[in-house]
Amino acid sequence: MPYSMTKSQNIAKSSKSKKVEDKLFQTAKAIAKRGKNVFFTGAGISTESGIPDYRGKGGVWRNYRPIYFNDFMTSKEARIEYWRRKHHLLKDLDKALPNQAHLALNYFHQMGLLNMIITQNVDGLHRKSGVPKDKIIELHGNTTRVRCMSCGDIYPMKDVRERIDSGDSAPECHCGGYLKTDTISFGQSMPADEVNRAFFHARNCDFFCVIGSTLLVQPAAQIPQYAKSKGAFLSIINLSETPCDQICDIMIREKAGEALSKIMQQVSILLCL
Numbered sequence: 001m002p003y004s005m006t007k008s009q010n011i012a013k014s015s016k017s018k019k020v021e022d023k024l025f026q027t028a029k030a031i032a033k034r035g036k037n038v039f040f041t042g043a044g045i046s047t048e049s050g051i052p053d054y055r056g057k058g059g060v061w062r063n064y065r066p067i068y069f070n071d072f073m074t075s076k077e078a079r080i081e082y083w084r085r086k087h088h089l090l091k092d093l094d095k096a097l098p099n100q101a102h103l104a105l106n107y108f109h110q111m112g113l114l115n116m117i118i119t120q121n122v123d124g125l126h127r128k129s130g131v132p133k134d135k136i137i138e139l140h141g142n143t144t145r146v147r148c149m150s151c152g153d154i155y156p157m158k159d160v161r162e163r164i165d166s167g168d169s170a171p172e173c174h175c176g177g178y179l180k181t182d183t184i185s186f187g188q189s190m191p192a193d194e195v196n197r198a199f200f201h202a203r204n205c206d207f208f209c210v211i212g213s214t215l216l217v218q219p220a221a222q223i224p225q226y227a228k229s230k231g232a233f234l235s236i237i238n239l240s241e242t243p244c245d246q247i248c249d250i251m252i253r254e255k256a257g258e259a260l261s262k263i264m265q266q267v268s269i270l271l272c273l
Helices: 002-032 069-074 076-095 100-110 157-165 192-204 222-229 256-272
Strands: 037-041 116-119 136-138 141-148 154-156 179-183 207-211 233-237 250-252
Touching: 002 207, 002 233, 002 250, 002 256, 037 100, 037 222, 069 076, 076 141, 076 157, 100 256, 116 192, 136 192, 141 157, 154 157, 192 222, 207 222, 222 233, 233 256
Parallel strands: 037 116, 037 207, 116 136, 207 233, 233 250
Antiparallel strands: 141 154, 141 179
16 A cells, blocks of 8 residues: 555656646747747745745744835934844845846846846846846836935945944935935835836737746736736746736746746757757
8 A cells, every 4th residue: 555655646746747847848938939028026036045035934024014105204213224124134135146047037138038027026136147227127126226215316325335334324315315225115106117118018028927926016916917918928937826827828836946947948959949
């Protein structure tokens, strides 16, 4: 009996592995067609770089109550606490490097197979991987730069961190406006230009791939659905369920780095045929 169970389990495992490999190959084929390929990334693509997602174990939202945008703008104490947290978190971000998933997307870009990356992430790892700025839409901003909430001037994060180290616990702009990382906080409006560009590329793409996103945050979560409704081939690579699982063409329950590394290898073979 134990032998029969082990044999049955091995057969089931082999069958599951074959199904995954087939899904990876179908995704690779769709990418290699040289259509308009759009990749949508969430926190799950960066966890393999050592950056915890916001909701998961060790995530910011599990350890801290979010500081809402209105609180930031009306309370100096909230701004001090905001920068105290950011200063701590940025030390971990400094160490983070692009992982296999980021590098695979850069490979697709180099091969002319990437039309656009739409990302919910603020870590800047897509740029670090080598993908140019004009191929990335950052829906929630970028925590590696700082913006004045009054005049809109941009500051290098390095300069602001030096000010904080020198005792300026709630840095302000030369105009008197409050400085904040160039990211979207709770209660803050999404950047209209980035959202409109994201929907434009979703509307006009042939292939749309979600990587490492639970698709729970609106309005970003609507973008894959919109792409599918306009006829795109929809592939999802995510460890947990998403609201789009029932409408996607391919669902891959694998880590982003592992899945995209295999897809990249298969794409490189297909390009040589």
